Amino acid sequence: MCATRCSGSLAVRYGTMRDNVINLQAVLPDGDVVKTGSRARKSAAGYDLTRLIIGSEGTLGVITEVTLRLQKLPSHSVVAMCNFQTVKDAADVAIATMHSGIQVSRVELLDEVQIRAINMANGKSLPEVPTLMFEFIGTEAYALEQTLLVQKIAAEHHGSDFVFVEEPNAKEELWKIRKEALWAGFAMKPDHEAMITDVCVPLSRLAECISVSKQLLDASPLTCLVIAHAGDGNFHTIILFDPTQEEERREAERLNHFMVHTALSMEGTCTGEHGVGTGKMKYLEKELGMESLRTMKRIKAALDPNNIMNPGKLIPPHVCI
DSSP, rough: TTTTOOOTTTTHHOOOOHHEEEEEEEOOSSSEEEOOOOSOOOOOSOOOOHHHHHTSSTSSSEEEEEOOOOOOOOOOEEEEEOOOOOHHHHHHOOOOHHHHTOEEEEEEOOOOHHHHHHHHHHHHOOOOOOOOEEEEEEHHHHHHHHHHHHHHHHTTTTTTTHHHOOOOHHHHHHHHHHTTHHHHHHHHHHOOEEEOOOOOOGGGGHHHHHHHHHHHHHSSSEEEEEEEGGGGGGEEEEEEOOTTTTTHHHHHHHHHHHHHHHHTTTTOOOOOSSTTTTGGGGGGHHHHHHHHHHHHHHHHHHHOTOSSSHEEEHHOOTOOO
Protein backbone atom coordinates (compact mmCIF):
# COMPACT_ATOMS: atom_id res chain seq x y z
CA MET A 1 0.00 0.00 0.00
CA CYS A 2 2.86 2.39 0.73
CA ALA A 3 4.61 1.56 -2.53
CA THR A 4 1.55 2.43 -4.62
CA ARG A 5 0.29 5.30 -2.40
CA CYS A 6 -3.12 3.66 -2.49
CA SER A 7 -6.26 4.15 -0.46
CA GLY A 8 -9.83 2.92 -0.15
CA SER A 9 -13.31 3.88 0.87
CA LEU A 10 -12.21 5.60 4.11
CA ALA A 11 -9.81 7.97 2.33
CA VAL A 12 -12.51 10.62 2.14
CA ARG A 13 -12.13 11.08 5.91
CA TYR A 14 -8.68 9.77 6.83
CA GLY A 15 -6.69 10.38 3.65
CA THR A 16 -4.51 8.03 1.62
CA MET A 17 -1.35 6.19 2.68
CA ARG A 18 0.53 9.43 2.09
CA ASP A 19 -1.40 10.98 4.98
CA ASN A 20 -1.15 8.05 7.38
CA VAL A 21 2.56 7.14 7.34
CA ILE A 22 4.61 9.16 9.84
CA ASN A 23 7.94 7.69 8.75
CA LEU A 24 9.35 4.57 7.16
CA GLN A 25 12.51 2.52 6.78
CA ALA A 26 13.73 1.43 3.36
CA VAL A 27 16.66 -0.42 1.86
CA LEU A 28 18.13 1.59 -1.01
CA PRO A 29 19.64 0.06 -4.17
CA ASP A 30 23.20 0.36 -2.81
CA GLY A 31 22.23 -1.51 0.37
CA ASP A 32 22.02 1.53 2.64
CA VAL A 33 19.18 1.45 5.15
CA VAL A 34 17.44 4.80 5.51
CA LYS A 35 14.99 5.95 8.19
CA THR A 36 13.02 8.84 6.75
CA GLY A 37 11.88 10.74 9.84
CA SER A 38 10.96 10.90 13.50
CA ARG A 39 7.67 10.15 15.23
CA ALA A 40 6.76 13.81 15.63
CA ARG A 41 3.30 14.78 14.37
CA LYS A 42 4.90 17.43 12.16
CA SER A 43 8.40 18.28 11.00
CA ALA A 44 10.07 20.84 8.75
CA ALA A 45 13.45 19.08 8.85
CA GLY A 46 14.90 18.54 5.38
CA TYR A 47 13.48 16.84 2.30
CA ASP A 48 10.31 14.81 2.82
CA LEU A 49 11.85 11.42 2.07
CA THR A 50 8.82 9.60 3.46
CA ARG A 51 6.58 11.02 0.74
CA LEU A 52 9.28 10.41 -1.87
CA ILE A 53 9.35 6.68 -1.13
CA ILE A 54 5.57 6.38 -0.79
CA GLY A 55 4.20 5.87 -4.28
CA SER A 56 7.60 5.05 -5.82
CA GLU A 57 6.35 1.52 -6.65
CA GLY A 58 9.58 -0.22 -5.67
CA THR A 59 11.71 1.82 -8.08
CA LEU A 60 13.74 3.61 -5.38
CA GLY A 61 14.07 0.93 -2.70
CA VAL A 62 12.36 -1.74 -0.65
CA ILE A 63 10.17 -0.56 2.23
CA THR A 64 10.89 -2.71 5.29
CA GLU A 65 9.18 -0.84 8.12
CA VAL A 66 6.51 1.82 8.52
CA THR A 67 5.29 3.93 11.43
CA LEU A 68 1.59 4.58 11.01
CA ARG A 69 -0.67 7.27 12.37
CA LEU A 70 -3.31 5.76 14.65
CA GLN A 71 -6.97 6.78 14.40
CA LYS A 72 -9.45 6.57 17.24
CA LEU A 73 -12.32 4.17 16.61
CA PRO A 74 -15.59 6.12 16.43
CA SER A 75 -18.00 5.72 19.31
CA HIS A 76 -20.98 5.42 16.99
CA SER A 77 -21.72 5.08 13.29
CA VAL A 78 -24.70 5.13 10.95
CA VAL A 79 -24.79 3.48 7.52
CA ALA A 80 -27.23 4.84 4.94
CA MET A 81 -28.27 3.95 1.41
CA CYS A 82 -30.28 5.88 -1.20
CA ASN A 83 -31.43 5.21 -4.77
CA PHE A 84 -31.38 7.55 -7.78
CA GLN A 85 -32.68 7.52 -11.34
CA THR A 86 -29.36 8.59 -12.86
CA VAL A 87 -25.68 8.32 -12.00
CA LYS A 88 -25.42 12.10 -12.35
CA ASP A 89 -28.03 12.66 -9.62
CA ALA A 90 -26.14 10.28 -7.32
CA ALA A 91 -22.81 12.00 -8.02
CA ASP A 92 -24.39 15.42 -7.50
CA VAL A 93 -25.53 14.36 -4.04
CA ALA A 94 -22.03 13.14 -3.17
CA ILE A 95 -20.61 16.50 -4.29
CA ALA A 96 -23.25 18.50 -2.43
CA THR A 97 -22.65 16.45 0.72
CA MET A 98 -18.90 17.07 0.67
CA HIS A 99 -19.31 20.77 -0.14
CA SER A 100 -21.79 21.19 2.72
CA GLY A 101 -19.08 20.35 5.25
CA ILE A 102 -20.85 17.24 6.56
CA GLN A 103 -18.26 14.88 8.04
CA VAL A 104 -18.78 11.58 6.27
CA SER A 105 -16.35 8.69 6.58
CA ARG A 106 -17.46 6.93 3.39
CA VAL A 107 -19.43 7.87 0.27
CA GLU A 108 -19.65 5.04 -2.26
CA LEU A 109 -21.54 5.05 -5.57
CA LEU A 110 -22.66 1.91 -7.43
CA ASP A 111 -24.33 2.07 -10.82
CA GLU A 112 -27.35 0.01 -11.88
CA VAL A 113 -25.22 -2.66 -13.59
CA GLN A 114 -23.23 -3.18 -10.40
CA ILE A 115 -26.44 -3.50 -8.38
CA ARG A 116 -27.75 -6.04 -10.91
CA ALA A 117 -24.55 -8.05 -10.45
CA ILE A 118 -24.99 -8.02 -6.67
CA ASN A 119 -28.59 -9.21 -7.02
CA MET A 120 -27.51 -12.06 -9.32
CA ALA A 121 -24.55 -13.13 -7.19
CA ASN A 122 -26.15 -12.89 -3.75
CA GLY A 123 -29.82 -13.53 -4.41
CA LYS A 124 -30.83 -10.02 -3.35
CA SER A 125 -33.67 -7.94 -4.76
CA LEU A 126 -32.24 -4.44 -4.56
CA PRO A 127 -33.71 -1.84 -6.96
CA GLU A 128 -31.42 -1.92 -10.00
CA VAL A 129 -30.72 1.81 -10.13
CA PRO A 130 -27.70 3.99 -9.26
CA THR A 131 -27.15 3.82 -5.52
CA LEU A 132 -25.19 5.84 -2.95
CA MET A 133 -23.94 4.39 0.33
CA PHE A 134 -22.80 6.56 3.24
CA GLU A 135 -21.19 6.09 6.63
CA PHE A 136 -21.42 8.77 9.31
CA ILE A 137 -19.41 8.62 12.53
CA GLY A 138 -19.20 10.49 15.84
CA THR A 139 -21.45 10.60 18.85
CA GLU A 140 -24.86 9.00 18.45
CA ALA A 141 -26.60 12.38 18.23
CA TYR A 142 -24.04 13.85 15.80
CA ALA A 143 -24.05 10.86 13.44
CA LEU A 144 -27.86 10.88 13.32
CA GLU A 145 -27.93 14.65 12.71
CA GLN A 146 -25.54 14.27 9.75
CA THR A 147 -27.62 11.41 8.38
CA LEU A 148 -30.79 13.48 8.36
CA LEU A 149 -28.99 16.40 6.68
CA VAL A 150 -27.83 14.11 3.87
CA GLN A 151 -31.33 12.66 3.56
CA LYS A 152 -32.58 16.19 2.88
CA ILE A 153 -29.83 16.78 0.26
CA ALA A 154 -30.71 13.48 -1.43
CA ALA A 155 -34.40 14.41 -1.59
CA GLU A 156 -33.47 17.66 -3.34
CA HIS A 157 -31.71 15.62 -6.06
CA HIS A 158 -34.49 13.11 -6.78
CA GLY A 159 -33.23 10.53 -4.28
CA SER A 160 -35.63 7.84 -3.09
CA ASP A 161 -35.83 4.93 -0.64
CA PHE A 162 -33.38 6.56 1.79
CA VAL A 163 -32.73 4.05 4.57
CA PHE A 164 -30.23 4.09 7.44
CA VAL A 165 -29.27 1.57 10.10
CA GLU A 166 -27.36 1.76 13.40
CA GLU A 167 -27.42 -1.86 14.59
CA PRO A 168 -24.01 -3.58 14.04
CA ASN A 169 -25.29 -6.61 12.11
CA ALA A 170 -27.50 -4.46 9.89
CA LYS A 171 -24.58 -2.13 9.13
CA GLU A 172 -22.36 -5.07 8.26
CA GLU A 173 -25.04 -6.49 5.98
CA LEU A 174 -25.35 -3.19 4.10
CA TRP A 175 -21.58 -2.79 3.66
CA LYS A 176 -21.32 -6.33 2.30
CA ILE A 177 -23.08 -4.97 -0.79
CA ARG A 178 -20.09 -2.74 -1.49
CA LYS A 179 -17.35 -5.09 -0.30
CA GLU A 180 -18.50 -7.92 -2.56
CA ALA A 181 -19.01 -5.72 -5.61
CA LEU A 182 -15.95 -6.90 -7.57
CA TRP A 183 -16.67 -10.59 -6.99
CA ALA A 184 -20.32 -10.06 -7.91
CA GLY A 185 -19.14 -8.59 -11.20
CA PHE A 186 -17.03 -11.66 -11.94
CA ALA A 187 -20.05 -13.84 -11.15
CA MET A 188 -21.93 -12.19 -14.02
CA LYS A 189 -19.35 -13.47 -16.50
CA PRO A 190 -17.38 -16.30 -14.82
CA ASP A 191 -15.23 -17.00 -17.88
CA HIS A 192 -14.28 -13.35 -18.40
CA GLU A 193 -11.40 -11.20 -17.19
CA ALA A 194 -11.69 -7.65 -15.89
CA MET A 195 -9.93 -4.47 -16.88
CA ILE A 196 -10.36 -2.11 -13.93
CA THR A 197 -10.02 1.63 -14.47
CA ASP A 198 -8.95 4.06 -11.75
CA VAL A 199 -9.43 7.66 -12.82
CA CYS A 200 -9.86 10.47 -10.31
CA VAL A 201 -11.00 14.03 -10.99
CA PRO A 202 -11.59 17.16 -8.91
CA LEU A 203 -14.75 16.55 -6.93
CA SER A 204 -16.58 19.36 -8.74
CA ARG A 205 -16.10 17.47 -12.07
CA LEU A 206 -17.09 14.01 -10.82
CA ALA A 207 -20.72 14.06 -12.00
CA GLU A 208 -19.68 15.26 -15.46
CA CYS A 209 -16.89 12.70 -15.77
CA ILE A 210 -19.05 9.76 -14.72
CA SER A 211 -21.95 10.87 -16.93
CA VAL A 212 -19.76 11.18 -20.04
CA SER A 213 -18.11 7.84 -19.30
CA LYS A 214 -21.44 6.09 -18.68
CA GLN A 215 -22.74 7.11 -22.10
CA LEU A 216 -19.79 5.36 -23.73
CA LEU A 217 -19.93 2.34 -21.41
CA ASP A 218 -23.65 1.78 -21.95
CA ALA A 219 -23.16 1.87 -25.72
CA SER A 220 -20.37 -0.73 -25.59
CA PRO A 221 -21.09 -4.42 -26.26
CA LEU A 222 -19.06 -5.28 -23.15
CA THR A 223 -20.49 -5.54 -19.65
CA CYS A 224 -19.24 -2.56 -17.63
CA LEU A 225 -19.86 -1.87 -13.94
CA VAL A 226 -19.14 1.45 -12.20
CA ILE A 227 -18.06 1.82 -8.57
CA ALA A 228 -16.93 5.17 -7.16
CA HIS A 229 -15.31 6.51 -4.03
CA ALA A 230 -17.59 9.43 -4.72
CA GLY A 231 -16.45 11.56 -1.80
CA ASP A 232 -13.01 12.13 -3.30
CA GLY A 233 -13.73 12.06 -7.03
CA ASN A 234 -12.30 8.58 -7.69
CA PHE A 235 -14.23 5.99 -9.68
CA HIS A 236 -13.54 2.54 -11.08
CA THR A 237 -15.08 0.77 -14.02
CA ILE A 238 -14.97 -3.02 -14.10
CA ILE A 239 -14.86 -3.83 -17.82
CA LEU A 240 -15.52 -7.55 -18.36
CA PHE A 241 -14.13 -9.10 -21.54
CA ASP A 242 -13.47 -12.55 -22.97
CA PRO A 243 -9.66 -12.99 -22.99
CA THR A 244 -9.91 -15.36 -25.95
CA GLN A 245 -11.51 -12.66 -28.12
CA GLU A 246 -8.96 -10.07 -29.24
CA GLU A 247 -11.65 -7.62 -30.38
CA GLU A 248 -13.12 -7.61 -26.86
CA ARG A 249 -9.71 -6.87 -25.33
CA ARG A 250 -9.25 -3.99 -27.78
CA GLU A 251 -12.70 -2.67 -26.89
CA ALA A 252 -11.83 -2.77 -23.17
CA GLU A 253 -8.62 -0.87 -23.88
CA ARG A 254 -10.55 1.70 -25.96
CA LEU A 255 -12.97 2.33 -23.09
CA ASN A 256 -10.13 2.66 -20.57
CA HIS A 257 -8.25 5.03 -22.88
CA PHE A 258 -11.34 7.21 -23.32
CA MET A 259 -11.95 7.49 -19.57
CA VAL A 260 -8.33 8.34 -18.80
CA HIS A 261 -8.24 11.11 -21.40
CA THR A 262 -11.62 12.40 -20.20
CA ALA A 263 -10.26 12.61 -16.66
CA LEU A 264 -7.04 14.29 -17.80
CA SER A 265 -9.05 16.88 -19.74
CA MET A 266 -10.77 17.72 -16.42
CA GLU A 267 -7.45 18.19 -14.56
CA GLY A 268 -7.72 14.71 -13.10
CA THR A 269 -5.38 11.74 -12.96
CA CYS A 270 -5.05 8.39 -14.71
CA THR A 271 -4.77 6.61 -11.36
CA GLY A 272 -6.28 7.67 -8.05
CA GLU A 273 -5.08 4.73 -5.99
CA HIS A 274 -3.93 1.69 -8.02
CA GLY A 275 -0.61 3.05 -9.24
CA VAL A 276 1.15 3.26 -12.60
CA GLY A 277 3.16 0.05 -13.11
CA THR A 278 3.55 -0.38 -16.85
CA GLY A 279 -0.05 0.01 -17.95
CA LYS A 280 -0.42 3.72 -17.26
CA MET A 281 3.07 4.95 -18.13
CA LYS A 282 1.82 6.13 -21.52
CA TYR A 283 -0.46 8.68 -19.85
CA LEU A 284 2.10 10.30 -17.54
CA GLU A 285 3.56 12.80 -20.00
CA LYS A 286 0.14 14.30 -20.66
CA GLU A 287 -0.72 14.34 -16.96
CA LEU A 288 2.58 15.50 -15.41
CA GLY A 289 4.58 17.05 -18.25
CA MET A 290 8.04 16.12 -19.49
CA GLU A 291 9.90 18.28 -16.95
CA SER A 292 8.28 16.41 -14.07
CA LEU A 293 9.15 13.09 -15.67
CA ARG A 294 12.76 14.19 -16.19
CA THR A 295 12.97 15.17 -12.54
CA MET A 296 11.67 11.73 -11.56
CA LYS A 297 14.21 10.12 -13.88
CA ARG A 298 17.06 12.13 -12.28
CA ILE A 299 15.98 11.01 -8.81
CA LYS A 300 15.82 7.42 -10.01
CA ALA A 301 19.28 7.66 -11.63
CA ALA A 302 20.80 9.20 -8.49
CA LEU A 303 19.48 6.54 -6.12
CA ASP A 304 19.56 3.58 -8.50
CA PRO A 305 22.26 4.19 -11.14
CA ASN A 306 22.31 0.50 -12.12
CA ASN A 307 18.52 0.39 -12.53
CA ILE A 308 18.09 -2.74 -10.42
CA MET A 309 14.95 -1.68 -8.54
CA ASN A 310 11.79 -2.64 -10.46
CA PRO A 311 13.24 -1.64 -13.83
CA GLY A 312 10.84 -0.64 -16.58
CA LYS A 313 8.12 0.50 -14.17
CA LEU A 314 6.57 3.89 -13.40
CA ILE A 315 8.86 6.12 -15.52
CA PRO A 316 8.21 5.95 -19.29
CA PRO A 317 11.24 4.56 -21.20
CA HIS A 318 11.35 7.49 -23.65
CA VAL A 319 12.18 9.99 -20.86
CA CYS A 320 15.82 11.11 -21.20
CA ILE A 321 17.98 13.26 -18.91
